[in-house]
Amino acid sequence: MRSASCLNPLVRLSPRSGFVSTTTTSSSSVRSVAPSHLQLGARRYSRRSTWSSSSTSLPLQLPRLRFPSSASSHLGNSGSFSSSTSFRSFSSTPFTTMVKREPSDRVLTRSSINPAVLKAEYAVRGKIPLRAEELREQLESGDDHKLPFDQVVSCNIGNPQQLDQKPLTYLRQRPGGDSSRSTIAPSAYRAPTATDPSFSDFSQTHSTTLAALTEYPILIDSPEASALFPKDVLARAKKLVEEVGSVGAYSHSMGVPAIRKRIAKFIEERDGYPSSPDKIYITAGASGGVSNLLQVLVASAEDGVLIPIPQYPLYTAALALNSARAVPYYLDESNAWSLDMDDVRNNVQKAREDGTVLKAMVVINPGNPTGNCLSRENMNDILKVCYEEKLVLMADEVYQDNIYHKNRPFISFKKALKDLGAPYSDNVELVSFHSISKGQTGECGRRGGYFELCNFAPEAEEEIYKLASIQLCPSLGGQIGVDVLVCPPKEGEASYAQWIEEREGIAKTLKERSEILHKAFNELEGVECNDAEGALYLFPTVHLPPKAIEAAKKANLAPDAFYCLELLQATGICVVPGSGFGQKEGTFHFRTTFLAPGTDKFAKRLQQFHEGFMKQYRD
16 A cells, blocks of 8 residues: 555645746736646745746646547647637637526436436435424424424534533633623624723623634733733633634645644654654544545545444545445444454455455544453454555544543554554554544534554655645634644643543533433343443344334334334434444344433333333334
């Protein structure tokens, strides 16, 4: 995998840093057709938009443009523009006939849409969640909704703040006063400046955040600020403004250098091994990084990636979008969702016999949707397989702060790899992902995450950088969220005690909710459920009666999807069928988060539904 020949050729052939010489025929300046904001190599982009009329270097290697033969009279012998071509000549003949089109005559239809997009599926936001949104709208339409419930509970997705997990105060720092008392309409007001008489009232009646201080830096040095905010929050905001500049400007394509340095320090302190900011990319959540890496990795329709089953649907969807193959390996439900390495090796061999060129292996730890945490032995076996089979290891570690069992702590694959020593530690290509969306932070909508590269060839890193530069940069708001994730308040600082109290409170609540649901599931007829060692989910098995399976077939639904849809329409509880994650043939599951408040009531409603469902379809 260290050779550029293994990379996606579409990535390798797209323009990258370098210069091409062109000669102009006019004595006047020529305006660049290259986007002036594109950042190439390690250099900052140039704001200059014109070049001299003599031999000139364009800051972008432009592709040669090809046109059909009907345009040949305007082109040079090569089929590309000659230096004397007049652009005006292409529009010199006016259109004389208007083609009539029917309203139904659309260019973009299912028959013309990219088939890779049509193939991609994402069950977490699939048909059942869409039905949940319809029911939510029905509830909001008025009292006469005629539904047997008064609330839709979205347990289909790990979205903590949607289900009332409170934002951490340090990131969402709130001064004195009650923001709910404000009578100012958000769309109608101008925020006062620090010198306005109304500034003090404004500050005391609006929730103001560390993020907001970077959005509106005048607040930091206002006379009232020291009375409204802890000293460490003000100092942190001031430092971020100095490092980031305007949050409305592009940053470095890899992310703000100072923030990447703090990510590297966080990784070093966590694992006990060096980390370089030059190997770290800040991304729009972990999902953005996963999509980018897969785009670089897969080079043809024969390329494949090993993914766990059950799996997070991002991976099959991203592989489908890249017209690549998802090669499953099955987690062992009877052994706490651990990996059976013989099964992994057998699947590698079978895939290669089928003509698949395996490029990588995905591991999700802690597990989604399974909630398992891998043992050190399992992790070492995975690393050895990746070494022997020459696979890039993609370690999805976004739930590393959601750990509920002291006897199964989180260990990063970076640490496990380095602990193994040579020859593994210097050869296995590892990319590790983390995010602000999960853990006690729960800032899904802020879209912040990062990945770290280990043992990648320089030529591969160049292409990964190029892909990041094409996307310009990750959101500055997300980058600031990542900064708080990896560099929280320190002991002795004003915000430290509250930070610890809030994080421990969230962790304790999640553990309690998972235990309540785990117990409730295992008391249901035909239901078995492993407990959650980590992450935010339970993934129970449901043994469905034959009559229910037959009813599902008549409804053209997978049996577990039929169960989940019936659950939703009877209780308002939205969960995701196991068929959306993949499962062993003949088994049926569903995934639920344990984020929702009122877990006892939630469990009771589910229990009542399940008893009625089993009674209805029992033989």
